[in-house]
Amino acid sequence: FKKIRKTQNDQISIEITRLLLRLEKLISISESIPKNTNTKERRKYEQEIVEWIDDSKVSLCPSCAKSFSLSRRKHHCRLDGFVICDQCSRFLLYSKARFLIEPNSSSSPSNKKTTNGLSLKRSNSLTNLNSTTNNDDTNLNNKDKINNEDYLRICLSCQKILQRRYDQICFKNAQRDDVFLYYEKIAEAQKELANIHSTYSTIIESLLSGDTKYQIIDGQRLYRQLTSCYEKIDSTSKYIAKLAESCPNIDEDDTQSQMRYAALCRNIRMYAVHLLQNYAISTRRVPSEDDVQHARDERKRLVEERNELERAAKAELVSKISLTDSPTTPKKDVSGWRPTIDRSLLVQTQELNPLVQQVYQVTEYIRQAQIAGRLDEVELLKLNLKELEQALDNLQQQENTSKFDSQ
Ligand SMILES: [Zn+2]
Ligand SMILES: [Zn+2]
Structure with a gap:
């Protein structure tokens, strides 16, 4: 079945191609000849592309089998040259013929939208391919134009083949x-x-x-x-x-x-x-309602817990501050460790020379630093002490010399 169908499809596509080639030639010929060329001249050009059957031997329309007469005149399909009656004729507008030849034709970008719209519209109705329906448009026979547009008379079988092509494109x-x-x-x-x-x-x-x-x-x-x-x-x-x-x-x-x-x-x-x-x-x-309620309860509990912790921390901090708020000796060069001043020592040394007072103090600091294990501080203080002793020595020597001088 598939094979048969394929050969059928091949056959149809060959016919379509053949008709499209003819269509293209017919359109280009008609565009190349002057507009005022009469119908007879036109037919001559058309017949150069598609040979017309000799209508003298045809007495019946092959499509409807009615005999030709004065009221039923003979016409030729422009695509295969067969004889048909007017009733069995279809009219293919040039614009639609061009669309069949080149569906994605070189319409300018501004026109593109309208062409798309047209193509969709066309797909709605099969008979749109024809310029006219058979019944009420018999007076169109002798006109070359429908709505000011050129058209081609074609027979039903050609129309059927082209319709296939048209459906493909539109689909x-x-x-x-x-x-x-x-x-x-x-x-x-x-x-x-x-x-x-x-x-x-x-x-x-x-x-x-x-x-x-x-x-x-x-x-x-x-x-x-x-x-x-x-x-x-x-x-x-x-x-x-x-x-x-x-x-x-x-x-x-x-x-x-x-x-x-x-x-x-x-x-x-x-x-x-x-x-x-x-x-x-x-x-x-x-x-769920329960989940949300549970989450809210949990959050409330956590907030309260945190507040409680904060309160406790604050209270602890306050108590610590009050404890450590005892008077301390400011001593800039020693960080982290502060020696405390023994007030009794100060009282004891009050009457002494300020330099001697300092020597006493520094000696006391060294003792405290040694207890605290701050060896670096001890070194620094010892150096301090040496300078003080030196200064004290100088002072005593000065006193001695002044005593000597006064003598
Ligand atoms: Zn007919
Ligand atoms: Zn035909």
């Missing part, structure tokens, strides 16, 4: 337009989803931490929005995946592009499924 265009349209919908829903999900996560986080900024109903509202986004992405991507399966029978040339198109559709669906799975994993359910 593909419509499909492609659909994919882009639906893909954009998915992208939009994804953006929305990311926003909602972020807010939703914040709300759930807040609820579970016992915060009272949000209520459960807020979470539920956003959860519904999330679900509707999921459904939108799911159904849209499913629809796109379905488009991949509904490929029409097309000729060989189109197979590759059709395969690429199908792969694109499947990839979009796969992407959407992955996206939804990831969101499903990272989305927590709205917590």
Whole structure:
């Protein structure tokens, strides 16, 4: 069956190609000849491309089998030269013929949108391919133009072949337009989803931490929005995946592009499924009333506990400060360790020379530093002591000399 179908398809595609070639020639000829050329001249050009059958031997219309007469005149299909009656004629507008030859034709960017729209519109109705329906347009026979546009008279069988080509193009265009349209919908829903999900996560986080900024109903509202986004992405991507399966029978040339198109559709669906799975994993359910109440109680307890700890710490600090607030000797060059002044020593040495007082003091510091194990301080103080002793010696010598001088 497949083999037969393939040969049939091949046959059709050959016929389509043959007709399209003729169509192209006919259009280019008609465009090259002057506009005022009469019908007879025109026919001569047309017959150079497609030979017309000798109508003197034809007495019946091959399509409707009615005999020709004065009221049923003979006409020629411009594409295969067969004789037909007017009723069985179809009229192909040049614009549509051009579209058949070059569906993605060189329409300027500004025109592109309108062409797309037209192609979609055309796909709605099969008879749109024809400029006229058989019944009420018989007066069009002798006119070369319909709505000021050139057209070609063709027979039903040629029309049928071209219609196939037309359907292929329109189907593909419509499909492609659909994919882009639906893909954009998915992208939009994804953006929305990311926003909602972020807010939703914040709300759930807040609820579970016992915060009272949000209520459960807020979470539920956003959860519904999330679900509707999921459904939108799911159904849209499913629809796109379905488009991949509904490929029409097309000729060989189109197979590759059709395969690429199908792969694109499947990839979009796969992407959407992955996206939804990831969101499903990272989305927590709205917590229950009990859970939230429990979290709030817990938070309240923790806050109270912390306050209690802070109070205790403060109290301890205050008591420590009052304890260590005893008078200390400021001594800049010794950090971390402070020798205490023995007041009784000060009293004892009060009447002595200030230098001697200092010697006593430093000696006392050295003793304390030795007890505290501060060897570096001891060294420093000993050096201090030596200087003091030196100064004391000098003073005594001066006193001696002054005594000697006075003598
Ligand atoms: Zn007929
Ligand atoms: Zn024909």
